Amino acid sequence: MNRKVILARVLSVLLMGFMIATTLCVPVLADDSLDPTQFNDKGNVTEAQGSVQNIIGGIITIAQVVGSGVAVIMLIVLAIKYISAAPSEKAEIKKTVVIYVTGAVVLFASTAILQIIKSFATSNIVK
Numbered sequence: 001m002n003r004k005v006i007l008a009r010v011l012s013v014l015l016m017g018f019m020i021a022t023t024l025c026v027p028v029l030a031d032d033s034l035d036p037t038q039f040n041d042k043g044n045v046t047e048a049q050g051s052v053q054n055i056i057g058g059i060i061t062i063a064q065v066v067g068s069g070v071a072v073i074m075l076i077v078l079a080i081k082y083i084s085a086a087p088s089e090k091a092e093i094k095k096t097v098v099i100y101v102t103g104a105v106v107l108f109a110s111t112a113i114l115q116i117i118k119s120f121a122t123s124n125i126v127k
Contacts, residue, residue, distance in 0.1 A: 005096065012103050019110050023117075053118075060114050067107045074100055 078100060082093045 002092065005099070008096070008099055012099065012106075015103075016106060019106075023110075023114070056118050060111060060118060063114070064111045067111060071104045071107060074104075 078093065078097055082090060082097075085093055
C-alpha cells in the first residue's frame with residue numbers, strides 16, 4: 001500500500017477514536033450524599049450556564065470552520081491530482097476519494113450531532 005494511504009487511514013482512525021471518546025465521556029456524580037437543590041442559586045447557575053454555553057459553542061464553531069476548510073482544501077487537491085493524473089494513476093486517486101468522502105461525512109455528521117446535543121442540553125437546563 002501507498003504510504004500516504006496508510007497515513008490517511010491511521011489519522012482517520014485516530015480522529016474517529018478521539019471523537020467517540022470525547023462524546024461518550026459522561027460526568028459521574030460519585031457522592032450520593034449531595035443534595036442537587038443546593039446548587040439552585042440562580043445568580044451563579046446563570047453565569048455558569050452562559051460561560052459553558054459560550055465555551056461549547058466556540059468549540060463546535062471552531063471544529064466546523066477548521067473541518068470545512070480542510071475538507072474544501074482536500075477536495076481541491078484531489079481534483080487537481082485527478083485532472084492531471086495519467087490514466088493508470090486515476091484508480092489510486094479514486095480509492096483516496098472514497099476515504100476522503102467517508103472522512104468528510106463523519107466530520108460533518110459529528111459536528112451536526114454535537115450541535116444538536118448542545119441545543120438540546122441548553123434548552124433543557126433548569127433555570
